[in-house]
Amino acid sequence: MSIKLYDQDSFLSEFQASVVSCTKTEKGYEIVLDQTAFFPESGGQYGDRGTIAENEVVDTYYKNGEIVHLCLSADNLTDSVTCKLDFDDRFKKMQNHTAEHIVSSFINKKYGFINVGFHLSKDFVTCDFNGMLTKEQLSEIELLANKVVFLNVPVRAYYPDEETLNSLVYRSKGELEGKVRIVEIEGVDYCACCAPHVKQTGQIGIIKIVGSIKYKSGIRITMKSGAYALDDYRLRFEQDELLSNILSAPQNDLIPALKEKLSSLDQKEAEISKLKNEMIDIVSDKTSNTENNICIDMPLFKMDDLRKMCNSLIEKTNELCVAISETEDGYLFVCESKTINLRDLSKKISIELDGKCGGSETMISGKLKASKEKIAEYFEKGMFHD
Numbered sequence: 001m002s003i004k005l006y007d008q009d010s011f012l013s014e015f016q017a018s019v020v021s022c023t024k025t026e027k028g029y030e031i032v033l034d035q036t037a038f039f040p041e042s043g044g045q046y047g048d049r050g051t052i053a054e055n056e057v058v059d060t061y062y063k064n065g066e067i068v069h070l071c072l073s074a075d076n077l078t079d080s081v082t083c084k085l086d087f088d089d090r091f092k093k094m095q096n097h098t099a100e101h102i103v104s105s106f107i108n109k110k111y112g113f114i115n116v117g118f119h120l121s122k123d124f125v126t127c128d129f130n131g132m133l134t135k136e137q138l139s140e141i142e143l144l145a146n147k148v149v150f151l152n153v154p155v156r157a158y159y160p161d162e163e164t165l166n167s168l169v170y171r172s173k174g175e176l177e178g179k180v181r182i183v184e185i186e187g188v189d190y191c192a193c194c195a196p197h198v199k200q201t202g203q204i205g206i207i208k209i210v211g212s213i214k215y216k217s218g219i220r221i222t223m224k225s226g227a228y229a230l231d232d233y234r235l236r237f238e239q240d241e242l243l244s245n246i247l248s249a250p251q252n253d254l255i256p257a258l259k260e261k262l263s264s265l266d267q268k269e270a271e272i273s274k275l276k277n278e279m280i281d282i283v284s285d286k287t288s289n290t291e292n293n294i295c296i297d298m299p300l301f302k303m304d305d306l307r308k309m310c311n312s313l314i315e316k317t318n319e320l321c322v323a324i325s326e327t328e329d330g331y332l333f334v335c336e337s338k339t340i341n342l343r344d345l346s347k348k349i350s351i352e353l354d355g356k357c358g359g360s361e362t363m364i365s366g367k368l369k370a371s372k373e374k375i376a377e378y379f380e381k382g383m384f385h386d
């Protein structure tokens with residue numbers, strides 16, 4: 001087994017190593033080194049990336065008890081190779097992983113719940129706990145966790161001797177094999193863990209719980225810490241800035257401004273609806289009783305308005321009335337009849353006027369792509385009878 005350099009120094013980003021083996025596989029070249037600072041995929045955290053003698057390492061994982069670096073090429077593998085971690089990526093993982101320790105520790109201390117699941121992805125972390133927490137409880141945990149960040153307390157990882165280990169009260173995820181590695185956040189938490197962490201809690205920057213859902217018999221919380229949280233804040237700030245411009249309101253006053261805007265839109269909607277109803281009455285009053293079919297174009301009318309229009313006109317005609325309204329890709333259409341079974345005709349109308357419609361025996365609706373003139377002629381002349 002390779003010497004785990006990350007065990008001794010989680011900030012080591014460049015090192016020399018000897019290649020123990022290099023195996024070509026379908027995915028690429030699996031390289032084993034005599035020592036490595038690359039942390040392999042484990043415990044819900046994806047494997048480290050970087051380079052070995054400038055060959056790109058796209059993944060690191062355990063295979064047959066060895067730490068394997070998956071490379072896309074295997075050039076210049078001399079006796080001593082220079083290996084470099086993608087430390088930017090690794091540091092973000094350490095920020096988020098250490099944040100998880102702090103949050104889990106407080107949840108465990110205050111509510112007795114255990115962290116039963118952990119997943120670290122490229123921009124957020126999820127943690128599952130075997131008990132439910134309210135928004136207020138999570139908010140309090142978040143404040144407590146951030147206080148530990150602000151106090152910048154030391155984080156140490158070590159292998160205690162058996163006697164020391166037995167005297168420690170520490171958290172652990174599942175059964176432990178071999179020597180137990182303890183990660184201690186001074187004055188806050190002891191946890192058995194083999195991953196790399198930051199050295200001082202201040203390096204986490206900030207911890208933000210951004211979501212929670214009920215999960216199995218407990219809760220799944222989503223967190224963003226350090227660089228993940230900064231990216232998130234920048235995105236939200238950008239959105240706030242845009243909203244602030246749209247609403248012409250200061251950023252700390254967006255909700256009242258948005259409510260006012262929505263209420264004014266509601267009012268306008270009600271006014272439009274009233275005007276449309278008045279329009280329906282006027283059109284209906286001005287339409288004389290006729291033995292012919294009626295087809296009327298009502299610009300800007302929606303489907304519901306067209307239905308109301310038809311309901312109002314149907315008494316003026318012996319057979320049927322149609323109301324249409326132009327859209328980007330054809331005409332909204334409603335047809336009502338007292339005498340014809342429209343459901344039986346809807347397929348024929350759909351084909352002959354290039355559209356799609358359906359409904360009941362007395363009323364059908366849909367969208368037609370034929371021209372306004374063609375639709376009017378079709379219904380006024382009763383061509384659907386042919």
Ligand SMILES: [Zn+2]
Binds near residue numbers: 098183193195197
């Ligand atoms: Zn850990």
